[in-house]
Amino acid sequence: MVADALSYLASALGIRRLRSPEPAAPKRAAERHRTTDFLAGWRYILRHRGLAALFWNSLVFGGCITAASPLLTVFMLRDRGFEPWQYGVVFGAAGVAGIAGWLLVKPVLGRFGQRRILLAAGVGRNLWQGLIPFASATTGGLLMITASELLLLFFVGLFNPIFAIYG
DSSP states (O other): OHHHHHHHHHHHHHHHTOOSOOOOOOOOOTTOOHHHHHHHHHHHHHHSHHHHHHHHHHHHHHHHHHHHHHHHHHIIIIISOOOHHHHHHHHHHHHHHHHHHHHTHHHHHHHHOHHHHHHHHHHHHHHGGGGGGGOOSSHHHHHHHHHHHHHHHHHHHHHHHHHHTOO
C-alpha cells in the first residue's frame, strides 16, 4: 500500500511540474456525427487486411484470457491447494515479465521489424497456457504455472505496444 501511495504522490508531483496547458481539442465539423466517425473507423479496420486479422486475433486472445483467469484462480487455490500468497507471487512475477517485454519493444522492433515481432509474439503469448493443466500440487507444479504466466505476459508486453502502433 505504501508503494501504491508513493506512486500517486509521484504522479501528482509530475503533473504539478507541467508548465504549459494542454492544447484545446480540435473543433468538430458541424456536419459530422459520432455515428459516422464510429462506422468509418470500423470500416477502416475491417477493410485493412492486417488490422482486421490483428483485431480478430486480439479479440479471441483477450476473450480466452479473460475467461481462463477465474478458472486459473480456482485451479491454483482450490484444486491444487496453493496458498494465496503463492498465487500473488505468480501474478506479480508475471507482471514484471510483461514490463520486461515492453522494455524490449524498441530494440527488438529495430532489429526484426513489426511484422515478424507481431507474428512471433502473437504465437508466443498463446503457447504456454497448455502447460497449466499438467501442473501438480508441488513446487514443480507451481514453477510450471509461474513459467507459463511469465512467458504469456512477457509476450503480451512485447505484442501489445507494437499492435498499438501498427498501420
